[in-house]
Amino acid sequence: MEFLANIGLGFSTALSVANVLYCFLGALLGTAIGVLPGLGPVATIAMLLPMTFGLEPVTALIMLAGIFYGAQYGSSTTAILINLPGEASSVVTALDGYRLARQGRAGTALAVAALGSFFAGTVAALIIALFAPVLAAVALSFGPHEYFSLMVLGLVASVAIASGSVEKSLAMILLGVLLGLVGQDSQTGVGRLTFGMTDLLDGVEFVAIAMGLFGLAEIVQNLENPAERNSSVARIGGLRLSRQEFRQMRGPVLRGTAIGSILGILPGGGATIGAFAAYMAEKRLSRTPERFGQGAIEGVAAPEAANNAGAQTSFIPLLTLGIPANATMAMMTGALILHGVTPGPNIISGEPTLFWGLIASMWVGNLMLLVLNLPLIGVWVRMLSVPYRVLFPLIVALSCIGVYTVSNSTFDVMMMVAFGALGYLFFKLQCQPTPLLLGLVLGPMLEENLRRAMLTGRGDPTVFLTRPISAGLLVLAVICLAAMILPAVRRTREVAFEE
Amino acid sequence: MTQPDRSDLAAGLVFIAIAAAFAWAALDVRMGTLLRMGPGYFPLVLSVLLAALGALMLLRGARRPAAPAGPGQGQGPSFRVAWRPLLLVCGSALFFALTLEGLGLPLTTFATLLIAASASPQFRPAEALLTAAAFAAGAWVVFAMLLGLPFRLAGTWIGG
Amino acid sequence: MKALAGSVVLLALAATAGQAATYPGKTIEIVVPYAAGGGTDLSARILAESLQKHLEGSTVVVRNEPGGGGSNGTGKGLKAEADGHTLTIGAQGPIALLPHYGATTYSIADVDFLGLMGRNLQVVLACKDAPFRTFAEFMDHARANPGATLIGNSGAGGANHLSFEAYGKATDTSYEHVPFGGASEALTACAGGHIDAVTATPAEARPHVEGGAVTPLFVMERERIADMPEVPTAVENGVDFTWSSWKGVIAPKGIPEDVRATITAVLAAAMADPGFVQKMQEMGEFVDFRDPAGFETLAREDSARAEGLIRDLGMYGMNK
Structure with missing residues (x-):
C-alpha cells in the first residue's frame, strides 16, 4: 500500500503540466544533440545544464532525465543509421542495427530499439521503485577482486559476439586492453606506451577509435565493394513492425532488460558490459546464431533493452549511496548537487517528492522518447535515401567534427584517421573490431582492479578464488571460453580428418 | 584446398609485430612485483599473451586450408587494397585535422567534403560543391552558433 | 552585501576608465582544465554566471580542456594571449604539484594569481x-x-x-x-x-x-x-598537521595593469555575490575568497611543501 502511495506521489509530481513539458523539451533537445556524432549523453547534459538553473529542483531533474534518455537514444540512432557509435554501449547496437539499415530495414531497427528501450525503461523504473535500497548493498559487496573477475567475464563475452576465429577475437581484446593502458598510469602517474607522443599521455580517445574502426573503415569498404556503391540502402522497408518481428523481439527484450538491470547496478562498466552480455546471451540461445552480425532483430533488441535498463538502474547506487556509477551519472550528481540536493542514503526519506518524482519521470521520459521518436523514424529513414556518394562525405565530415568536439583536439582526429586505416587492415585480416573496443573500455579498470586487488589481498592471487562472488564470475568466464573453444577444436579436427 | 590461409598468416604476423612494439614500450617503465605492480607489469604480460596468440595464428594458418571466415561471408575479403578510397577518405579527415585551427570550421569542412567526395567513382563535381557549401554553412550554424562550441569562423592563418 | 559589491565594481570601473573601458572587447573564456561535470567545472560555471552579472555587457563562456590531471588545460590557459579574455581555473594539483613531476609546460612562476575561489577541506x-x-x-x-x-x-x-x-x-x-x-x-x-x-x-x-x-x-x-x-x-x-586543496582564477602574466585591476575587482564582487556563495555552499564547496597576494602566498607555500614530499617519494621530475 505504501508503495502505491509513493508511486502516486511520484506521478502526481511528474505529470504536472510544467514537468511534462520540460521532460518533453529535454527529450527533444537531448535527441537533437545526441544524434550528432561524438556528442554523447555526458557532453549533451553538460551543454544543456545551464538551461535548468532557473527551474525548481524537481523540474530541473526531470528535464535532465529527459535530456539523458534523449541523448542516449540519439547515440543509438547514429549507430544504426551510419555506423557511428558515440559511446561504448551503442557499439553493440551498431553491429546488427547498421546491417539492418543497409538492407533497407533501418525503420525496423529504429522501431525495435525505441520499443525495446521503452519496455526496459518501464521495468527498470519499477525495479528501482521496489528494490533500490536492497540492490544498493550488492554494489557495495563488489571489491577489487569482484570487479576484476567481472571484467574478465565481460571480455570473454565479447569473443562470442564477434564471428570468426576465437584466437583472432582474443587477440583483438588484448590489443584493446593494451590500447586502453596507453597514457599516464593511473596508479603512479608515469607516462607509458606513448611511443614518444605527448598527446597520448591522456590515453587514447574512445570516440576517435570507435569512429575510425567503425565509421571510416566501413566507408572505405563500401567504396571498394561495387555492389553496394550505388545507393545507401537497397530499398526502404515499411516503418511498422510486422507481427513476426514483434515475436522475434519479445524474448530478447525481456532477457536484455533482466541482464541490463542487474549489471547496471554495479558502478564502473556495469552498464556497458550489460549490452555486450545481452547480445552474447541471445547469440548463444539462438537456433540460428549465424544471423547475428548480418542484421538480426534480436541483435538490436537485446542490447538496446539492456542498455536502457542499465542506464536506469545505474541511478540506484547514485540515489541510495551517492555513488555515481559512470561519467553520465557523475554529471547527474553534479546537476543534483547544483540544485541543492546531495544524493545519498537519506534521499528517499528526506526528499520523497524528488525521489519518487524522478522515478515516475523516468517512465514519463521514456514515453516521451517513444512519442517523439516513432514519428521521427520516417525522417531518419528518408535521410538514408540520399545517394551514398553524397552521404558518405557528410559522414566523414561529421565524424571529424564529432571527434574534435570531445576534447577540442585535432590529435584525436588524426587518431581516428590512423584507426580508420587500421580498421580497413583488420577487415582484410578478418578480425572484427568489436572485442577491441570493449577491451579498450574495460582495459584500464581491469588493470587498476588487478593491482588494487593485489595490494588489498597482500599479494595473494588465490583470493580471487576464495571470495565467492569473484570465484563464481571466473568460473562463468571459463565455461564461456570452453564453450567457444571446444566446437572450434572439433571443427579443426574434422577438417584434419577430411584431409 | 591445401593452400595456407593467408588471412591467418598475415594476422599472426601483424599481432606479433604489435605485441613486440608494446613489449618494447613496456620495458621502458618500472616492472614492480606481483604485490606492487609497476606501470610496466600488466602491459608486458599482455604483450606476451598477444604474441603467443599471434604465433598460434601463424601455426594454424600454415596447417589449415583456407576456410570460410563466417557464415555469409564466403571466402572472406580479397587481399587487394582499394588505395583510392583508402587514401582519399583518410586523407580528407587528416586534412581536417591539419587545417581546422588554421582555416576555421567552414572552410576546412568545405574542403574536407570535396576531398572525401572525390573518393567515390561516381564523383560529380557540381553536386559535391553544392553539398559541401551547404553542409559547411550548416555545420557553422549548428555547432558554433546553436551549440556554442569553440570553433573558429576564420582560422589563425587567415586572420581569424 | 550586494550593494557593497556593486559599488566596488563601480569604483573599479571609474578608476580604470582608460583602456579598460573597452574591456571586455569580446567573449571572455574561462578555461577549466577538467572534464565537464566535476566540482571544479560546476564551480566555474557558477562563477561564469556571476561574472556575467557583475561585468556589464560581458559574455563569459566555460571551455573544458581536460587531460594530464589538469596540466593540459592549465598549460593552454597560461599560453593564451595576456589580454584578460582568457582566464583559467587554477587548482592545487596542476599549479603546486604537477610541475614537480616534470610533466608540465609551465611552472608556478608563469602564473598570475587573480583570486582564490574556495578550498576543499579534508x-x-x-x-x-x-x-x-x-x-x-x-x-x-x-x-x-x-x-x-x-x-x-x-x-x-x-x-x-x-x-x-x-x-x-x-x-x-x-x-x-x-x-x-x-x-x-x-x-x-x-x-x-x-x-x-x-x-x-x-x-x-x-x-x-x-x-x-x-x-x-x-x-x-x-x-x-x-x-x-x-x-x-x-x-x-597534538599533531601539527594541516592540508587542504584549493581552486581560484589565474591568467598568464602580462595583462595590462588597468584591465587586470578591472578583472580582480569584478572577481572579488562576483565571488562575494550572495547568489554565488549560496550556490557554491549548496554544492558543498567551502568558499574562501582571497585577493591576488593572499592566493599567491597560499599557492607558493603548498608548492614548496609538495616539492619536498615528491622528492622524498623519489618521484621528482619522473615525467620529464
Missing part, C-alpha cells in the same frame, strides 16, 4: 569494519601495524595521496596507499569495507557518514569545521 574516515573508530585507536593501529593499514586515495601522486604521505611523515607512521580512480570510487570501496581508511571532503563524506557506513576520524584543518563540529582536528590531538 576529513579522514574510518571505513566499514575497520579496527578503529577514533583518532587514538587509529594511531595505535597504525603504530602497531606499520605499512599495513590500507589507505585509499583518489589517484597516486595527487593531493589526496600526497596529503597522507605527508601525514605519515609528520607522525612517523607508514601505510599501504591504495590508489583509486577518483574520490567517489575510493569512498565506495571504503563504504564496502574493502580498505581501512580514506580521505574525502566533508560534502563527499556526509552521505556515507549519515548512512553509518563510515566514521570520521579527524579533519586536516587547524580549527574544527562548521560542517562537522563533532570531529576533532589532528592539531588538537
Whole structure:
C-alpha cells in the first residue's frame, strides 16, 4: 500500500503540466544533440545544464532525465543509421542495427530499439521503485577482486559476439586492453606506451577509435565493394513492425532488460558490459546464431533493452549511496548537487517528492522518447535515401567534427584517421573490431582492479578464488571460453580428418 | 584446398609485430612485483599473451586450408587494397585535422567534403560543391552558433 | 552585501576608465582544465554566471580542456594571449604539484594569481569494519601495524595521496596507499569495507557518514569545521598537521595593469555575490575568497611543501 502511495506521489509530481513539458523539451533537445556524432549523453547534459538553473529542483531533474534518455537514444540512432557509435554501449547496437539499415530495414531497427528501450525503461523504473535500497548493498559487496573477475567475464563475452576465429577475437581484446593502458598510469602517474607522443599521455580517445574502426573503415569498404556503391540502402522497408518481428523481439527484450538491470547496478562498466552480455546471451540461445552480425532483430533488441535498463538502474547506487556509477551519472550528481540536493542514503526519506518524482519521470521520459521518436523514424529513414556518394562525405565530415568536439583536439582526429586505416587492415585480416573496443573500455579498470586487488589481498592471487562472488564470475568466464573453444577444436579436427 | 590461409598468416604476423612494439614500450617503465605492480607489469604480460596468440595464428594458418571466415561471408575479403578510397577518405579527415585551427570550421569542412567526395567513382563535381557549401554553412550554424562550441569562423592563418 | 559589491565594481570601473573601458572587447573564456561535470567545472560555471552579472555587457563562456590531471588545460590557459579574455581555473594539483613531476609546460612562476575561489577541506574516515573508530585507536593501529593499514586515495601522486604521505611523515607512521580512480570510487570501496581508511571532503563524506557506513576520524584543518563540529582536528590531538586543496582564477602574466585591476575587482564582487556563495555552499564547496597576494602566498607555500614530499617519494621530475 505504501508503495502505491509513493508511486502516486511520484506521478502526481511528474505529470504536472510544467514537468511534462520540460521532460518533453529535454527529450527533444537531448535527441537533437545526441544524434550528432561524438556528442554523447555526458557532453549533451553538460551543454544543456545551464538551461535548468532557473527551474525548481524537481523540474530541473526531470528535464535532465529527459535530456539523458534523449541523448542516449540519439547515440543509438547514429549507430544504426551510419555506423557511428558515440559511446561504448551503442557499439553493440551498431553491429546488427547498421546491417539492418543497409538492407533497407533501418525503420525496423529504429522501431525495435525505441520499443525495446521503452519496455526496459518501464521495468527498470519499477525495479528501482521496489528494490533500490536492497540492490544498493550488492554494489557495495563488489571489491577489487569482484570487479576484476567481472571484467574478465565481460571480455570473454565479447569473443562470442564477434564471428570468426576465437584466437583472432582474443587477440583483438588484448590489443584493446593494451590500447586502453596507453597514457599516464593511473596508479603512479608515469607516462607509458606513448611511443614518444605527448598527446597520448591522456590515453587514447574512445570516440576517435570507435569512429575510425567503425565509421571510416566501413566507408572505405563500401567504396571498394561495387555492389553496394550505388545507393545507401537497397530499398526502404515499411516503418511498422510486422507481427513476426514483434515475436522475434519479445524474448530478447525481456532477457536484455533482466541482464541490463542487474549489471547496471554495479558502478564502473556495469552498464556497458550489460549490452555486450545481452547480445552474447541471445547469440548463444539462438537456433540460428549465424544471423547475428548480418542484421538480426534480436541483435538490436537485446542490447538496446539492456542498455536502457542499465542506464536506469545505474541511478540506484547514485540515489541510495551517492555513488555515481559512470561519467553520465557523475554529471547527474553534479546537476543534483547544483540544485541543492546531495544524493545519498537519506534521499528517499528526506526528499520523497524528488525521489519518487524522478522515478515516475523516468517512465514519463521514456514515453516521451517513444512519442517523439516513432514519428521521427520516417525522417531518419528518408535521410538514408540520399545517394551514398553524397552521404558518405557528410559522414566523414561529421565524424571529424564529432571527434574534435570531445576534447577540442585535432590529435584525436588524426587518431581516428590512423584507426580508420587500421580498421580497413583488420577487415582484410578478418578480425572484427568489436572485442577491441570493449577491451579498450574495460582495459584500464581491469588493470587498476588487478593491482588494487593485489595490494588489498597482500599479494595473494588465490583470493580471487576464495571470495565467492569473484570465484563464481571466473568460473562463468571459463565455461564461456570452453564453450567457444571446444566446437572450434572439433571443427579443426574434422577438417584434419577430411584431409 | 591445401593452400595456407593467408588471412591467418598475415594476422599472426601483424599481432606479433604489435605485441613486440608494446613489449618494447613496456620495458621502458618500472616492472614492480606481483604485490606492487609497476606501470610496466600488466602491459608486458599482455604483450606476451598477444604474441603467443599471434604465433598460434601463424601455426594454424600454415596447417589449415583456407576456410570460410563466417557464415555469409564466403571466402572472406580479397587481399587487394582499394588505395583510392583508402587514401582519399583518410586523407580528407587528416586534412581536417591539419587545417581546422588554421582555416576555421567552414572552410576546412568545405574542403574536407570535396576531398572525401572525390573518393567515390561516381564523383560529380557540381553536386559535391553544392553539398559541401551547404553542409559547411550548416555545420557553422549548428555547432558554433546553436551549440556554442569553440570553433573558429576564420582560422589563425587567415586572420581569424 | 550586494550593494557593497556593486559599488566596488563601480569604483573599479571609474578608476580604470582608460583602456579598460573597452574591456571586455569580446567573449571572455574561462578555461577549466577538467572534464565537464566535476566540482571544479560546476564551480566555474557558477562563477561564469556571476561574472556575467557583475561585468556589464560581458559574455563569459566555460571551455573544458581536460587531460594530464589538469596540466593540459592549465598549460593552454597560461599560453593564451595576456589580454584578460582568457582566464583559467587554477587548482592545487596542476599549479603546486604537477610541475614537480616534470610533466608540465609551465611552472608556478608563469602564473598570475587573480583570486582564490574556495578550498576543499579534508576529513579522514574510518571505513566499514575497520579496527578503529577514533583518532587514538587509529594511531595505535597504525603504530602497531606499520605499512599495513590500507589507505585509499583518489589517484597516486595527487593531493589526496600526497596529503597522507605527508601525514605519515609528520607522525612517523607508514601505510599501504591504495590508489583509486577518483574520490567517489575510493569512498565506495571504503563504504564496502574493502580498505581501512580514506580521505574525502566533508560534502563527499556526509552521505556515507549519515548512512553509518563510515566514521570520521579527524579533519586536516587547524580549527574544527562548521560542517562537522563533532570531529576533532589532528592539531588538537597534538599533531601539527594541516592540508587542504584549493581552486581560484589565474591568467598568464602580462595583462595590462588597468584591465587586470578591472578583472580582480569584478572577481572579488562576483565571488562575494550572495547568489554565488549560496550556490557554491549548496554544492558543498567551502568558499574562501582571497585577493591576488593572499592566493599567491597560499599557492607558493603548498608548492614548496609538495616539492619536498615528491622528492622524498623519489618521484621528482619522473615525467620529464
